[in-house]
Amino acid sequence: MTNTGLVVADIQSVEDDFCIDVEVTSNRPDCLGVIGIAREVAAVVGASVQYPKTNYTSTDIEVSKLISIAVEEPILCPHYTARIVRHITVKPSPEWMQKRLKCIGLRPVNNIVDITNYVMMETGQPLHAFDLDKLSDKKIIVRRAKSGEEIVAINGARRALFHDMLVIADGKRPVAIAGIMGGKDTEVSESTRHILLECAQFEPRQVRRTSKATGIASDSSYRFERGIDPEGVELASKRAVKLINDYAEGEVAHGVNDIRSGRYEKKRITLRIERLNKVLGLEIKRDVASDILKRLQFNILNEVDTFIDVEVPSYRGEVYREIDLIEEVARIYGYNNIPTKTSISVRGSVKSKYEIVEDSVRHFLTGIGFYEAKTFSIVDTSPLQSVNLWSDRAGVDIANPLRQEESRLRTCLLPSLIRTRIYNMHHGVEQARIFEIAKVYLAGEKLPEEKTCLSILADIDFLTLKGIVESLLASLGITSKCEWMAFDGSILFKADKSAKIQLGNNILGYIGEVKELEFKTSPCMVELDLDLLVKMSNFSKYFQMLSQYPPVLRDLAIIVDEEVTWASIEKCILAANISFMTAINFFDIYYGKQIPSGKKSIAFNLCFQAFDRTLKSEEVDVAQQMILDSLYKTLGAELRKQ
């Protein structure tokens, strides 16, 4: 069974019998009854199905004399039948029936209710019994609800009804929500003498919408939503009457009051053998396919070597195309009897630039001791989580959140990394280096903008983290220089130790020391626009000639005003435009006794190297003096005397 599509989830022994729990997928409503399961078993093992008995004796009184039926909405209710049994005895149902109902989780009520449930479980066709005496005007009308109407369902739920809902009404009021649940007023009770047995077909979508709108779902609505056998009404109705006749005595009124709009046309489909084999990768002959379809009760209308014309059984509503027949053949033939092909045509696959960058970033960061984290994209609406570095647009809220803690799509990854760091601290991890690559969601026109970010948090100082960012950029071949601009810190960073990073005309990200006070250490963190890194990355490389001549290093220390930034010093040095200067290396900043107040000493070294000659000491001296002059003129920098 499991191998043909009905997963047997559990088998339990119940006294002298067994209860088999079968998972039925939503495309197989025909298997929502024992008969349907029996048909499947018969097809698999090659046996035939024995249907339950429906014989009973009826009296002379015609059903149509006892009740009149009108269906105002034939599209929503294509078929409605009523049968009547009078002078019944309401009492507990027989032991065997109670036992069977209980083992599938249904609570026995009385013989009438139990029989309608039992037959539904047998045939898959829902039924409902009304107390005939309680139906006003001896009328059943299948109509839309009128505004202002309401109903108390059998389960006690009171619901207001609206025009888009289909109801079963008597002469005065709704007595059932069509296909979903009957009303309390007209339910079968100890005192019921005569019953009307409804067996009908309702339009699946209508039932589903109303079930959702009223919040009432039942075994009945479950089956109607999925679609019942359009030819199944008669069997179920007769079977129920037979059981009522057997176990509640009573006199069965003659005939049935049956309102049906149009006849059901069986679907006809052609299965091409070549197509079957092409889709499945098989080489089976027509007779194999035809035998399988016959076992599944498909009526073979015509068959030749190249195709089979079939008529689909009424209860297989989901089979309406050739591909559906192909699936039928495949599952009975056995998915595992279909070959496992081991060759596939050639197709080159190319890594996208995004993937290359993502891989490089992970490689780089894990290589220097960082662990990758994965945190939830849906966060709470606290001020910390609401921080939005990238846009001043509002966050994207979830309309139906499960909990307040997860109700908004995040606009920043850093708060999640802070939480991850705290979580680890509480679990005894003293130092941590973590990063995450994930999206932030910035409100947009229809769909939000999804920006991929890289965030890093570590127990390291600002300049170390900055250095990591710089090396990372270098590893991605990004040679353009970033601008690091002082930043107010927002809610995330310490205001005096944070910066906005600009790359070209774009904001690359934000860096700084974590403001959060809970930490014993002073971790730093950064959030970068990964999409921008992808755009700017450049992995084409070309060999750079190595100089054969010795480099000349000059250590310098200058005294400047405290406000003068390294960036301006560097810029000034470069402005001197010395062609053979190859590097500027900052190494120290010093405030102290020897330095006048309001000033600082900056030490760095310059590297000079030419590609065509050994530099002479004198020419380096000249270059150095040009640089010092430029520093003096622009920044008032003076060479610090040793």
Place this chain on the structure above:
Amino acid sequence: MLEKLEEVKKNIQSEIKSVTALKDAEQLKVKYLGRKGIIQDFMKLIPSLPAEQRAAIGQRINSLKTEVTNIVDELLKKFSGEITSKATHEIFDVTLPGKRPLVGKKHLITQTIDDIKEVFARLGFDVVYGPEVESEYYNFEALNIPADHPSRTDFDTFYIKNDVILRSQTSTVQIRVMEKQKPPIRIIAPGRVYRPDTVDARHSFMFHQVEGLLVDEGVSFADLRGVLNQFIKTYFGRDVQMRFRPSFFPFTEPSAEVDISCSLCKGKGCSVCSYSGWVEILGAGMVDPNVFKAVHYDVEKYTGFAFGMGVERITMLKYGINDIRLFYENDIRFLSQF
């Protein structure tokens, strides 16, 4: 002159062999590099050489000097070290713990996605991504899941606003790719998906899926079996068995659920496989003609297959992880294990 220099070089090489203690090394230093040493003696001769030879010979002497200095320094270092350690009786303990560099790890979910990418890249699949916040159309209608259809019950969804949802499956990417591209198509689409499930050991409102799609002329169910078998044997191991079971997905027909033999009990039955010997790992099938119609493909000309797997699920199976929440707690003690 040059011959003499060569001779000196040879002499040194042989003398090195007889150096057995610091004292010998020091003697060697004095003999060659001292103020009255052999090399200094050569230096003194330079002014007396013909002008055109001076530079060349001078260079040779200098290089010899460097060479000898290196040799002597090495010897001095070698024997002085011996003395100190012997003198203080310090014994180096090789069993002391090594000083380990910091090592980080990719998240286990990333590792699994990378493993999956690797298998499929070898079979010619490109990696593509799609938006996580999606129009309902891409998550449902285009995938043959109409509104008011009971199959929607299987796909509970987070809503942002009318018609905009958080994707509940990566199958959305199929449609986006096919709208832009004509066959042949061979893609996998990894990414985050969202479902309103209450978090417990087995459920999470956010998890990862990888979707696969192959569309071409003449693609069959047998190809699907072949491709998935290749993945299963690579990811779970050569001895793992694969089983296809008929199932239902609105966007594939025929549809299958794919099981692997339980690696914990080797198919004998245990709590992981609910005593069936098999565990479900993914859903797959032949792309439903209705999906092709939604993207205006010729349903007679092209066939294709699609599959989707839960990354957390297969990772938990492979590594015996019993609680899905571990993936999102990011406890470094967890992350460092893999």
